[in-house]
Amino acid sequence: MSDQHQHGLPLLTVEEVLRAHEDLREADRRIGEIEAEKRRLTEWLAMVAKVIGRERFNQILEVKPTLRETRSDRVTWTAFLDRLVRDRGGKLSYADAKDAIRENEDLGPILERTEKSFHGALAKLETAERIVRHQGCIFTPEAFAEHRSAVARGEIEEVSGAAGFPSRRSPMSEAVLRFIYDHPEGAVSKSVVEHIKGIEEFRAVVERNATNVYNILTRLVSRGQLRKEGTTYFPPEGREENSDTPEGAAA
Numbered sequence: 255m256s257d258q259h260q261h262g263l264p265l266l267t268v269e270e271v272l273r274a275h276e277d278l279r280e281a282d283r284r285i286g287e288i289e290a291e292k293r294r295l296t297e298w299l300a301m302v303a304k305v306i307g308r309e310r311f312n313q314i315l316e317v318k319p320t321l322r323e324t325r326s327d328r329v330t331w332t333a334f335l336d337r338l339v340r341d342r343g344g345k346l347s348y349a350d351a352k353d354a355i356r357e358n359e360d361l362g363p364i365l366e367r368t369e370k371s372f373h374g375a376l377a378k379l380e381t382a383e384r385i386v387r388h389q390g391c392i393f394t395p396e397a398f399a400e401h402r403s404a405v406a407r408g409e410i411e412e413v414s415g416a417a418g419f420p421s422r423r424s425p426m427s428e429a430v431l432r433f434i435y436d437h438p439e440g441a442v443s444k445s446v447v448e449h450i451k452g453i454e455e456f457r458a459v460v461e462r463n464a465t466n467v468y469n470i471l472t473r474l475v476s477r478g479q480l481r482k483e484g485t486t487y488f489p490p491e492g493r494e495e496n497s498d499t500p501e502g503a504a505a
Contacts, residue, residue, distance in 0.1 A: 288311050293461075330377035334361060335392070336384050344397030348390050356466050359458045366463065389413050426456055427470050431479065440486040443471060 303311040338354055339346060355372065356362045364371055376392065379385040386398040391413050393401060398402055404410045431451045447467045451460040460467060471487060474480040481488045 329358070329360065331361060331371050332378050334358065335372075335375050336379055337425060339385055339392050339394055345392040345401065346392055348392065351392060353427075354424055356469065357424055357456070357459055359462065362459060362466065363463055366465070424470075426450065426459075426466065427474065429453055429456065430467065430470050431474065434480060435489050436486050438489055440483070440488045442485050443487070446471065446487065 268422045273384050299311075333357065335351060338351060342350070351371065352365060352369075355365050361371075376385065376387055380387055383395060386395055388398060388401075389412065401410075401413070403410050429450055430446060433446060447464050449458065449462075450456050450467050471480065471482075475482045475487070478490060
């Protein structure tokens with residue numbers, strides 16, 4: 255029996271052993287680089303503290319950026335979500351928050367790639383006691399206290415992450431619905447995209463990523479607020495008797 259079997263080791267090839275040894279050497283090299291960078295930064299900060307004085311240096315380290323700080327040319331995730339939840343009456347679902355973000359020129363394309371910044375911003379806002387996360391929904395602290403009280407009194411049922419709250423349509427969704435309701439003969443998605451692109455407030459977003467409009471069309475169809483036949487979108491049947499119009503119930 256081989257030594258590997260005697261010691262309960264898996265069978266390894268010579269190449270695997272050599273590769274593991276090289277990986278170890280590479281890890282040692284990276285550790286050395288990190289330690290060298292740490293020494294450089296430590297020495298630099300010590301020099302800064304000596305130049306400006308330890309008291310002022312400590313004051314600088316204690317300064318925390320406010321949630322409403324923005325970069326020079328665009329809104330931050332925390333500022334956007336902080337404002338959004340308050341604009342929506344203090345509560346909205348994750349799904350509705352993401353829909354609103356997708357229509358933002360700066361943040362929408364990032365959300366399409368990853369939700370890391372979305373969840374990171376929610377964590378920062380919750381740490382700052384600006385929001386409460388609960389069951390896949392976002393509350394202001396005041397709205398959450400009211401929600402819990404109403405649940406305890408039996409006035410409402412607990413919200414579920416899947417169902418969330420009745421959605422409020424975004425401005426772009428309203429524009430899509432209005433266009434199709436104004437064209438009862440139907441409109442194909444290309445026409446809808448071109449119309450939305452022609453609206454000043456949406457132009458930059460749609461030119462960068464027209465997928466937003468297609469996603470809105472899909473959602474409106476799934477919610478029964480539009481009807482699709484083949485590649486053409488129509489108002490829902492009997493909408494004249496239905497209060498669910500762009501100015502009516504939420505999408």
